[in-house]
Amino acid sequence: MTAEAIDRESEIIAPSVEEETFQWTKQxxxxxxxxxxxxxxxxxxxxxxxxxxxxxxxxxxxxxxxxxxxxxxxxxxxxxxxxxxxxxxxxxxxxxxxxxxxxxxxxxxxxxxxxxxxxxxxxxxxxxxxxxxxxxxxxxxxxxxxxxxxxQSRSPRLIPELEENASPSAVKKFWNIRDLPYGWDFFIENVSDPAHVPVSHHGLVGNRYKDAQYYDMPRLRDVSTQEGFAFGVTSVEPSIVQTKHDFQPPCLMKITTIFKDEGQLILVLYATPTRPGWCRHIGCQVMVKNSSGELPKGLAFFALPMPTWLGHVLASLFLHQDLVFLHYQEKAFAKKGGDRWSDSVFTPNPQDKMVITFRQWLHTRAGGGVPWDEGCNPSLPAPERDKARLFDVWNTHTKECSYCQNALRTVRRIEFLAYGIAIFCFGIGIFFDARSVAAKALILDPAIRAIALQSAIPSGALLGAMLGSALFGTVGYALKKFGRLFYAYEFNHAKND
Known part of the structure; x- marks a missing residue:
């Protein structure tokens, strides 16, 4: 669909006179x-x-x-x-x-x-x-x-597969939560766009050179002011029957992939508008077993068994691949100064159908954007040029997550213990080496003493102590680097081969 066709699309999704404009605060x-x-x-x-x-x-x-x-x-x-x-x-x-x-x-x-x-x-x-x-x-x-x-008259946007009376075949992975330095609308736009996945997440989910292929996105659910809309993906993957992107305003994008063996992968992606230029993302994977009791393949390595805190730390590897685009993309759109998103972009491919529909829903049915509280400055913050601050993890997650704070304390304790053992082993090695030199120095015969002092073969105890020092020193250094992931994780697409 071209940019010129957006007006025709808006005629399809424009609300009826009787339908109420989306009420942001009654949610x-x-x-x-x-x-x-x-x-x-x-x-x-x-x-x-x-x-x-x-x-x-x-x-x-x-x-x-x-x-x-x-x-x-x-x-x-x-x-x-x-x-x-x-x-x-x-x-x-x-x-x-x-x-x-x-x-x-x-x-x-x-x-x-x-x-x-x-x-x-x-x-x-x-x-x-x-x-x-x-x-x-x-x-x-x-x-x-x-x-x-x-x-009391309205229910939250819940996931039926996670209700207490749901089928026991549904297995939920850990919840993840992160404050992201771009707006709610750019989050929803991004998760309405499966075309970016193999490119932006190259090497993690797909390959930018092999998997960026043509597909269509047919509409599966008509546009509604209060209930949103849904689109499918005409997948070329033979193991997939259907993929459905279901937007339920104001906060949920539910992406369901149904496989031929009847297993399902559900991505639960919530986004809450917090302040201009920021949103809070909460998400998880739900994996529904097939008739044989087998779980489907999940999203990258996040479907593997792992402690919750580790899943949170590794989430940066995925989230920051999009973050670096969306943070600046939002600022570029604001700089254009236009009221209509369609005036600033060129969207000729059918892969953009859901993105176009979302922007039209926002423009024609939801007042054009988030109605910020009257005491809030509606201006976007300036683009963050310091990549260390842009990819901040501590302030956007760790400091408010009890799981990650406890894990970080444990990592730091083990790190200090490893360095302590390394220093102790090094000291033991010096001790054994000094004893060896002193013992050789006590040899009275000058010729024998010279040969002994020139000996390059260390004792077994000395060799073991030095190897232990090197091993535990390496462990301490590795833990120190790993601990930095609780604070920041910088990503560069140019280096992602």
Whole structure:
């Protein structure tokens, strides 16, 4: 489909007069993987440009507040979760329960004054509805009692294969979560585009020289303002029956590959708009066994058995291959200054059908883009030219993932232990060498002593100590380099042969 044909396409997907424009704030958004969170402290993040804080109350339920204490607007994410299950603002020690009700105002004149002020609605924290489903914490993007009632009428974008009553043949791999330095729309555009996979992910998923082939993308589900749309891929792979890309706004792209042996690979790709130029990605693989009980081939090595923290570390190898394009691509589009995406691109191939449809859905049915909170600066941040900062892993994942923090501490301990053993072995070697030299020096006959001192054959103990020092030194160095992956992973496509 050419750029000139986009207007004809928009006629097909334009909403009817009766159909309501997509309501961004009346939606559930996944904001965290619960098992990765530290329940002993609040966590600050963003949603649609709003600053929010999530924390677990005394009943064991995760709550979400606006990240501002009603007293003097200090960030509640810098507070404390107290033993009684309340959230304490660490500025003046005001406390709030899970519904946002103010429970304690110290420095009050007396108990009666404190009780009166606590009952004032202005003393309450602003709370957003939450629910915990399929291991994720979901937040409704509006607050208040009306929002709480409205939130109960809509379900999050869940994965049926992950429901408790789903077939036991479905096997879920680990959840991954990452803050990405490009917008929600560019994330959805990217995962609507299977054509980039063998090229961008060359050597990991496909080959840029052999697998970048022609295919079509037929529409499988009509465009809907509230329910999105779906496209298929006419695969030339003989083992595949169908691949379906299913966009369910505002946050889910579900990619299902059905194989001839009836096995399925499902890629669950969530994207939550956090702030301009950023989104939060949460994803996993779901592998459905065939009738013989065999699992299909998953996405690269991520389908192999591995601890969750290792999957998180290695995810950079995949995510950063797209990141380096999308971060700058978004800035280039903004620099063009046009209102319509179609005016800035040239899309002549059918592989772009789903991308075109997504951009048209966003333009004609969803207000043209994310409606950022009025207190948020809508301007995009400048392009990041420092690659070490662009490929940051610590601030975009590790510092908020309890699994990775624990793993990093273990890696560092083993690293220091390896270096310690290497130094010890080296010291033992020096000791044995000194003893050997001293013993040879005690030989009285000058001729025999000279021959002994010139001997190049070390003792077995000396050789073993030196080899041990080299081995453990190498292990320590390897662990040091591996530990850097928890902080940053730089990628260069020009060097990806």
């Amino acid at each position: 559930w958004y996944p904001v965290a993987v619960i098992e990765f969170l530290d329940p002993a402290q609040p966590h600050g993040l963003q949603l649609l440009g709003k600053e929010i804080a999530i924390w677990r109350d005394g009943t064991g339920k995760w709550q979400c507040f606006e990240d501002a204490c009603p007293h003097r607007l200090a960030p509640l994410s810098e507070g404390r979760v107290e033993k009684d299950g309340t959230l304490l603002c660490a500025y003046h020690a005001w406390r709030f329960d899970g519904r946002g009700n103010c429970k304690h105002i110290p420095q009050s004149k007396d108990n009666a004054t404190e009780a009166k002020n606590c009952t004032n609605p202005k003393a309450n924290a602003i709370a957003f509805p939450t629910q915990e489903r399929q291991g994720l914490l979901w937040v409704w993007a509006e607050s208040g009692e009306r929002a709480r009632a409205e939130s």
